[in-house]
Amino acid sequence: MKFRHLIFANLFRKKIRTTLTLGSFLVALFLFGFLAAVHGAFNQGLEVAGANRLDVVNKVSIIQPLPVAYQDKIARIPGVALVTHANWFGGVYQDERNFFPQFAIEEETYRQMFPEFIVPDDQWNAFIADREGAIVGENIAKRFHWKVGDRIPIKGTIFPGTWEFNVRGIYKGSRPQDDTTQFWFRYKYLEERQNPYWKGLVGWYVVRIDNPDDAARVAGAVDETFANSPWETKTETEKAFAAGFVKQAGNIEFLLLSIGSIVFFTLLLVTGNTMAIAVRERMRELAVLKAVGFSDAFVLALVMGESLFLAAIGGGLGLLLAKLFTLRGDPTGGMMPYFYLAPTAVMLGLLAALAVGVVAGILPAWSAMRLRVVDALRRV
């Protein structure tokens, strides 16, 4: 620690240069944090997917329904522990920009199927007792300032008319990445009011299986049960189902990786250049340090220390800003309900920044270490 003033003094001898280099790290790591949050938002379904849950949708398309009668048939397949169903409602609140997912759920089983969503018992019971009851996610309640007891009008797009609901409960996620922007109401209410065509039809089924290792067999059995029927099914694990959704948006992973790589490569060039200049202009000073007895290894560590300090402080600030930005929530107003910078992404960003610091500093540090005192002192 007694050497830290040497690092700080050298860093602050050219304040503008240091500030600009710190700024480069800050911007790059902010962007990294932002992209990581976007990546997380797109892959949220994959992260929260239950290993023991299967999704059953219409084989033709997810927007095609399935008969409600399938529930009992699926429940009888060996290995199935629980079956529930839901419908996509697709309504808007007040304004079309206020988009968020609304599901008509089967209240008997839905809560058991998704134990990661936490609803107090009294609120759940109040929901079951009210035909027009609704349970809303914590985030969406916060966004629209809803509280238990509020009456909420939702304008249907698939199911026409204005539908009124009573907020009977607010659910929370048990993990930070759980989506708490959903709006649940009772399937029976939907069934009562909807067009006769939709009666007896549900959007999709969710199946809990006894053993995750048995997923392929159970999925096959479900699809086989309804093969050659007017409503054939496609069953896959919740993870595979979520991955299919991500793929529909294009190769987001490649896009994010490309942008991130270019940004880090540019950062490497900027920092490498800065460190090279910083070392070159004080060769004489480094030679003096060596002359008075500082070792080659110390000089190497000194230069590396400066490079790593820039990386850690600039990168740390960038990640902190990104974290603060993500704490403000989804910047798209509903397209990315899970817009969250995970601690693992922060650690990864910090490691990437430090790696840039190491690579950018190693050549100048090496040349400083190899510096011959006599040669450097001879230079004017």
Added chain:
Amino acid sequence: MVRVDGSGNGLVHVRGLDKKYQRGSEEIHVLQGLNLDVDAGDFVAFMGPSGSGKTTLLNLLGGIDLPSAGSITVAGDEITHMSAAKLTAWRARHVGFIFQMYNLIPVLTAFQNVELPLLLTKLSATERRKHVETALEIVGLKDRMRHYPRQLSGGQEQRVGIARAIVADPTFLLCDEPTGDLDRKSADEVMELLSRLVREHHKTVLLVTHDPVAAQRAQTVLHLDKGVLVEGRAAEVR
């Protein structure tokens, strides 16, 4: 007592020292079979024309350059065959460098510049402070210890350089044209300070200079000519 005839066994003991440089296809023989013995407490000035090898000799004695042949022994340590790491540690213990251009680190205060050699020791912060203050008091700049080099005159900078050289109490001081960048008055002050270090603190000082007035302060003046040392004049320490 300083000898150049290969007799004696002083604190600094040099035998058959050769230094050759290669410049393109040409080989330059800077020092040729040089012998030197310097006792503890001696004040020696090396004079000679430019390119005569004065600074090269000083660099070799300070262990920052390696000879082509010969040996250098300081306080019993034969330095010519030491590894680079050992030589670095040896320099920290035995050598105090004073440079023509002062070579202070501009972003460190006078105190921090003087403290540098002590950072390599196991002294506590309090002990380091005491040593630095003592060194700065000896050179008369204790009241300027918070100043940065740019806030000091050339003479003051050199005195800070001297404080840095003596703070770890090295075996000897190597001064390469310490007055070369100073006006007469400042140069006299610096030379008086070096004389005082010899006289009152019993330091051993080896000085390279072009300045005959500065050289007069030394007990012994040696001339380097064509790579060979020739004894000049011996004088009492003033």
